[in-house]
Each structure stands twice: as C-alpha cells, then as structure tokens.
Amino acid sequence: MNIIEHALNLLNENTREKHQYNSSFELDKSDSIKHKGVKLYRLYKNGLKGGWVESLENVASNFSGYIDDEAKVYGKGQAADNAEISDKAEIFGNAQVFRDARVSGKAKIYGKALISGKAKVSDDAEVYDNADVYGNASIYGKAKVSGKAKVGGFARVYNNAEVSGNARVNKKDIIAEEEVI
Numbered sequence: 001m002n003i004i005e006h007a008l009n010l011l012n013e014n015t016r017e018k019h020q021y022n023s024s025f026e027l028d029k030s031d032s033i034k035h036k037g038v039k040l041y042r043l044y045k046n047g048l049k050g051g052w053v054e055s056l057e058n059v060a061s062n063f064s065g066y067i068d069d070e071a072k073v074y075g076k077g078q079a080a081d082n083a084e085i086s087d088k089a090e091i092f093g094n095a096q097v098f099r100d101a102r103v104s105g106k107a108k109i110y111g112k113a114l115i116s117g118k119a120k121v122s123d124d125a126e127v128y129d130n131a132d133v134y135g136n137a138s139i140y141g142k143a144k145v146s147g148k149a150k151v152g153g154f155a156r157v158y159n160n161a162e163v164s165g166n167a168r169v170n171k172k173d174i175i176a177e178e179e180v181i
Contacts, residue, residue, distance in 0.1 A: 016044070019056045025063070027056050038074050043067055051085065058091075060098070071103075077110070089121075093128075107139075117152075131163075135170070143175075 019025040024046050031042035033052060040052035043059070051067035053059060058073040060080035068086035073079055077091035080098035085091060089103040093110040097103055101115040104122045109115055111128040121127055121139045131145040135152040141159040145151055149163045153170035157163055161175040169175055 017056060019059060019061070025056060025059050027053065035072060035074070040072060040074055075110075083115075095128075101133075105140075111146075113145075119152075125158075137169075149181075 017027040017029060026044045028042040028044060033040050038054055040054055043050040043053045045066060051069055051071035054074035058078055060078055063080050065079060065081065065083040067073055067079055071085040071087060071089045073085060073091040075092040076094045078096050079085055079091065080096065082100050083097040084102045085097060086104045089105060089107045091097055091103065091109045095109040095111060095113045097109060097115045099116045100118045102120045103109055103115060106124050107121045108126045109121060112130045113127045114132045115121055115127060117134045117136065119133045119135060119137045121133060123140045125139045125141060125143045127133055127139060127145045129146045130148045132150045133139055133145060137151045137153065137155045139145055139151065139157045143157045143159065144162045145157060147164040149165060149167045151157055151163055151169045153172065155169045155173045157169065157175045159177050161177065162180045163169055163175060167181045169181065175181060
C-alpha cells in the first residue's frame with residue numbers, strides 16, 4: 001500500500017461512522033449539508049453513495065432498502081425493512097416508512113405518520129400528524145393525508161384531495177380532485 005492509499009484509508013476511517021447493528025451502512029461525516037437548520041450527512045450502503053440522514057438512527061437495524069441520492073431522513077424519522085426513499089422525498093419528525101413502502105418525488109412524511117406495506121406516496125403529496133397509509137394504497141399529486149386518517153387496501157388519494165380527522169379510506173376507494181374527507 002502506498003502513502004496516498006494509506007492516507008485515504010485513514011481519512012475514511014476518521015470520517016465514516018458505521019451503523020452499530022447493520023454494517024452495510026456508513027455515514028460520511030466529511031460530506032454534509034444544512035437543511036432546514038439541520039446538519040445532514042451522506043449515507044453510504046455497501047460503499048455506494050445514498051441520500052442524506054441526520055444520524056444512523058434514521059436507518060433501522062433491519063433496513064435493507066435504500067435512501068436515494070437527494071432524499072432526506074432526519075429528526076426521529078426512520079426508514080426500515082425494505083423501504084425505498086427516492087428523488088427529493090423527505091421523512092422527518094417521528095415518521096416511519098417500513099416494509100416495502102415507497103416514497104418519491106417531493107413527497108413529505110412527517111409528524112408521527114406511518115407508511116407501510118406496499119404503499120406509495122409520491123409527487124408533492126404529504127402524509128402527516130398520526131396518519132397511517134398501508135397495504136397497496138397510493139397517495140400522489142398534491143394530496144394530503146393527516147390527523148388520525150387511515151388509507152389502506154388499494155385506495156388511491158390524488159390531485160388536491162385531502163383525507164383527515166378520523167377518516168378511513170380503504171379497499172378500492174378513490175378520492176380525487178378537490179374532495180375533502
């Protein structure tokens with residue numbers, strides 16, 4: 001090993017933090033950004049560049065999915081299981097995305113919201129408060145799901161639709177356009 005390779009290895013050892021329980025994830029402390037007043041660090045999975053996280057606590061020990069290049073997970077937000085967070089999506093607050101759920105586009109998941117199963121949240125959609133999106137549900141466009149609302153099954157909520165309060169949307173329900181439930 002030459003001097004340059006040795007110096008690079010020392011630099012990587014000093015700037016990369018390995019996940020305590022999942023060795024496939026590392027945090028690069030030398031690559032950071034400020035987002036909404038929070039310092040985020042570049043996440044690497046098996047050496048490949050991923051998205052941004054505040055700490056390795058944003059990645060559950062059982063996480064095998066990915067956080068894509070510009071996606072962000074911070075606060076006490078967490079990705080687990082085989083979840084995929086991509087594009088410019090953000091997970092924050094105490095929100096959790098797990099199982100095979102997908103969050104993409106400029107979607108925002110926050111508060112204590114849960115996204116699970118094979119649910120998809122995309123575009124400019126927002127899921128927040130204590131809302132729960134599960135099963136094969138799809139939330140997209142500029143749709144919002146909030147409060148203690150639950151959206152599951154094969155339900156679709158899209159465009160400017162809003163589902164809030166204690167509303168339940170499931171099976172193959174479709175909530176679209178300007179509908180508010």
